[in-house]
Amino acid sequence: MTALDEYAPEVRDAVARAREQVSRLHAELPRWGLVVWTAGNVSQRVVVDPAGPSERDLLVIKPSGVTYDELTPEAMVVCDLEGNLVEGTRAPSSDTAAHAYVYSHLPHVGGVVHTHSTYATAWAARAEPVPCVLTMMADEFGGDIPVGPFALIGDDSIGRGIVETLRDSRSPAVLMRNHGPFTIGKDAKAAVKAAVMVEEVARTVHISRQLGEPLPIAQSDVDSLYARYQNVYGQH
Numbered sequence: 001m002t003a004l005d006e007y008a009p010e011v012r013d014a015v016a017r018a019r020e021q022v023s024r025l026h027a028e029l030p031r032w033g034l035v036v037w038t039a040g041n042v043s044q045r046v047v048v049d050p051a052g053p054s055e056r057d058l059l060v061i062k063p064s065g066v067t068y069d070e071l072t073p074e075a076m077v078v079c080d081l082e083g084n085l086v087e088g089t090r091a092p093s094s095d096t097a098a099h100a101y102v103y104s105h106l107p108h109v110g111g112v113v114h115t116h117s118t119y120a121t122a123w124a125a126r127a128e129p130v131p132c133v134l135t136m137m138a139d140e141f142g143g144d145i146p147v148g149p150f151a152l153i154g155d156d157s158i159g160r161g162i163v164e165t166l167r168d169s170r171s172p173a174v175l176m177r178n179h180g181p182f183t184i185g186k187d188a189k190a191a192v193k194a195a196v197m198v199e200e201v202a203r204t205v206h207i208s209r210q211l212g213e214p215l216p217i218a219q220s221d222v223d224s225l226y227a228r229y230q231n232v233y234g235q236h
């Protein structure tokens with residue numbers, strides 16, 4: 001195991017910035033009503049090799065079982081992608097292995113979020129994908145929100161289920177069966193946005209189902225909406 005002070009100064013600086021960002025982004029989970037008590041977690045990849053993402057990267061994540069009002073940049077924990085503690089005074093999140101597995105197998109992913117948000121978790125309990133019946137879903141998810149396999153915590157099972165489900169999907173969210181949503185993004189902020197959006201559309205589609213059968217969107221329209229939102233929407 002390598003201690004943080006053995007890494008290059010630019011890596012240590014990147015870890016310090018990640019601590020600030022991950023600590024601040026954790027506050028978004030209770031703010032958007034996505035977690036209760038200590039549920040949920042956010043992590044950010046820290047790239048070690050100037051050539052780009054690799055197995056040598058680090059991740060910054062919250063300490064396990066600590067209430068959100070106690071989360072500060074200094075409280076964040078730094079681990080390598082084998083789950084070894086690199087810097088921190090408390091045990092890392094119990095989902096660290098899942099986050100690390102995602103970073104090891106999906107090099108384009110820079111941020112991972114896990115919540116137990118009510119509506120998305122209710123869909124996960126039924127192992128039913130959220131059908132793409134909203135333009136907002138086409139924009140953000142590029143199609144249905146998929147379901148991942150049931151997996152017990154404690155080894156690579158959850159991470160493997162996330163990667164197997166999302167590797168060939170446009171969706172940045174997966175509903176892990178009987179558990180809840182995990183989301184990915186280019187950075188932790190993008191993954192938090194996906195966690196907010198998956199809960200919003202899970203709720204809307206649930207309510208729509210109570211009023212009748214939602215109407216599908218043609219795949220060509222889903223593709224067009226996704227391309228516009230991902231490449232044109234917003235400020236460039």
Ligand SMILES: O=C(CO)[C@@H](O)[C@@H](O)COP(=O)(O)O
Binds near residue numbers: 095
């Ligand atoms: O869902 C799980 C584990 O998979 C919860 O325990 C998780 O939301 C919160 O755990 P941590 O406090 O991050 O260890």
